[in-house]
Amino acid sequence: MLLAAATAPLAVACTTPPPAPPPRDPLADLVEAARADAALATAAGAPETAAARTRHADKLQAEVDRATPKVPGTSPSPTPAPTSSPAPPANPTREALITALQAAQKQAGDLATTVPTHRAGLVASVSAGCASLLEALS
Amino acid sequence: MSVEAVQDALAAEHAAVWTYGLVSAFVDQQAAAVADGATAHRARRDTTERWLRDKGAQPKPPAPAYLPPQPVDSAASAIAALIAVETDACVAWRGVVERTDDQELRKSALDALTTSAIRATRWRKTAGITPLSIALPGTADG
Structure with a gap:
């Protein structure tokens, strides 16, 4: 009786269709912003900013990958390879870069107060890092 | 757990307040920025102490003195201490x-x-x- 009760949910689980893909990781938005900023900074002639935002993207992507559940039989996360660069920025000026960094600081700062503790440190450092980049450019 | 972390942050603020006071004699050129930093850290120290008291914790007192990375005897070593x-x-x-x-x-x-992070960048x-x-401010490798 006990055994039957214990195995029943398993049987159900086996016959249900594969689970829907996991919801989009909120950190994925930060990865995208960081990669876009890195491309913009490169085009605007700010290599230090480009290097820092690339580091942000790599660290954040590593956390996204770590947290993405591995479903057997499916390909790993559909995120693009880190080497693929986004479309070239339309307006690669210093002003555009400053505006983008201000937005990135706020985007990560807002997320830093709501993400679980194990992610909060990284996200907060990314936000503070954008503030540091802005000060360096000022 | 967070009380302990806040006590560590308070200790860092005590050290900052002490160091901003120490360097003031060596940084004529940067007097205004030093005064700003000192004021900001004193305010942060006070609100941090208040937070701890509100949680029923006894705020850690400052140490009698703090050890800068190198003896402060010039503008350059003063800025290094602030960083x-x-x-x-x-x-x-x-x-x-x-x-x-x-x-x-x-x-x-x-x-x-x-x-x-902004102030550290300014001093850098x-x-x-x-x-x-x-x-990445706050991490060992920046």
Whole structure:
């Protein structure tokens, strides 16, 4: 009786269709912003900013990958390879870069107060890092 | 857990307040910026002590003195000491961010981390240290 009760949910689980893909990781938005900023900074002639935002993207992507559940039989996360660069920025000026960094600081700062503790440190450092980049450019 | 992290942050603020006082004699050119930093850290120290008392904790007192990375006897060593305390403050406040679920505390810890990162960057600029910026303030490798 006990055994039957214990195995029943398993049987159900086996016959249900594969689970829907996991919801989009909120950190994925930060990865995208960081990669876009890195491309913009490169085009605007700010290599230090480009290097820092690339580091942000790599660290954040590593956390996204770590947290993405591995479903057997499916390909790993559909995120693009880190080497693929986004479309070239339309307006690669210093002003555009400053505006983008201000937005990135706020985007990560807002997320830093709501993400679980194990992610909060990284996200907060990314936000503070954008503030540091802005000060360096000022 | 967060009380302990906040006590560590308070210790970093005590060290910053002490160091900003120590260097003031060596940084004529930067007197206004030094005064700003000193005021900011005193305010942060006071609000941090208040937070701890509100939680029923006894705020840690300051140490009698703090050891700068190198003896402060010039403008250059004074700026180095300021970079060191701001960098330490970044580490301590990031430690608070990742040890609390209290949104208000996280927000104020993020603010402290951010302002220390900005001030550290400003002093790095003054000293001509490259890179000027700190990519990941509060982490060991910046």
